């Protein structure tokens with residue numbers, strides 16, 4: 001079921017009351033038409049009738065949570081451009097939030113809107129609709145259309161993703177397997193898409209999503225990929241979903257991608273650790289590739305030829321793609337170095353376990369509340385019925401330390417409860 005689809009019935013009621021607008025680029029949610037012309041007077045630029053929420057960003061109004069398109073009941077993010085007087089149906093990237101009992105919206109920094117979903121757990125209540133972040137601007141250029149992107153807010157400081165690159169046969173897969181075996185609850189592998197044929201032991205959906213070129217090219221066009229590249233004659237790419245699946249499991253994402261892909265990810269300004277694995281020599285690389293027995297002689301030649309270029313690019317100072325270059329000579333030594341730079345050597349693990357912070361408390365966001373934005377904090381004040389149940393009547397969503405953006409999750413969200421009486425908080429509504 002789509003986001004907010006239960007709310008579309010509210011829309012139908014509105015439709016009978018007010019004449020619908022017919023607009024060339026997209027159809028306006030009918031009961032908003034008059035309001036949009038008048039503007040939104042409250043301090044949050046916020047107006048919600050319980051069915052949809054609209055919010056003004058510059059000369060645009062974003063209407064979130066419903067659609068006038070009854071045939072699809074698809075999620076509504078519609079944009080009203082005040083300067084042209086036109087409605088736009090933007091391309092919506094990223095995974096949308098699940099349907100909830102309503103929502104409200106708060107504008108942050110002109111580039112993203114915080115959407116708070118009512119009645120959900122605090123772990124699922126905060127989503128960001130990005131309207132002008134760097135990623136959105138880039139996708140707008142690539143897709144040649146209006147773009148918005150969803151990114152779920154993740155509480156606490158999940159660790160940065162790890163990008164691992166290196167020539168074919170250098171040992172990337174081996175090192176990643178060792179890491180995931182030793183720390184199964186810590187790391188998750190971003191399963192790439194590829195047009196190459198599966199090897200004997202490879203499983204679809206585990207090692208790769210094996211796909212047809214035409215299908216993948218269409219999905220790339222639709223903006224479903226964080227990055228993609230032609231490598232050794234096949235198409236490879238990381239879907240936005242592949243990265244989000246890992247973040248949703250609360251794990252640190254590992255990407256095994258080529259140097260072009262690493263450069264693309266670097267260009268998106270996603271915060272990640274970029275590691276290049278290099279062989280002790282080209283002769284050793286060839287030996288490993290031949291011993292693996294997964295490629296034909298011709299494919300091995302191609303991979304060795306490409307290895308030279310990859311190593312040159314990785315070691316070039318400008319642009320400097322990688323934060324670390326590790327030589328995989330003796331496997332165990334290289335693995336120990338990898339763990340050390342990820343803070344996973346014995347000393348760091350003991351230190352981390354000693355200073356372990358307790359897990360965040362499980363709280364539900366009420367359905368009846370009012371919210372205010374004070375600096376980097378959104379204060380949610382529970383209304384009467386909820387107050388009787390809750391010992392603490394305020395929920396604070398602190399966005400001061402958020403990191404990252406779409407594609408993928410926005411980390412560093414701090415959500416906690418407070419008692420307004422004990423803490424003497426004066427909440428402005």
Ligand SMILES: Nc1nc2c(ncn2[C@@H]2O[C@H](COP(=O)(O)OP(=O)(O)O)[C@@H](O)[C@H]2O)c(=O)[nH]1
Nearest residue numbers: 168169192228229231236237238256257258261
């Ligand atoms: N850009 C990009 N490269 C990828 C992706 N997945 C795998 N690769 C790279 O594609 C290359 C070939 O991978 P593969 O066919 O599995 O062969 P292998 O490296 O010899 O094991 C490697 O350099 C991988 O790092 C991806 O999603 N994006």
Ligand SMILES: Nc1ncnc2c1ncn2[C@@H]1O[C@H](COP(=O)(O)OP(=O)(O)O)[C@@H](O)[C@H]1O
Nearest residue numbers: 168169170171172173174288292328329330331
């Ligand atoms: N340090 C090493 N010394 C010798 N062989 C290695 C080493 N690291 C990996 N290998 C072997 O080399 C082959 C290629 O490794 P693999 O992990 O598949 O490389 P990649 O994923 O980079 O293509 C495998 O057969 C693996 O067992």
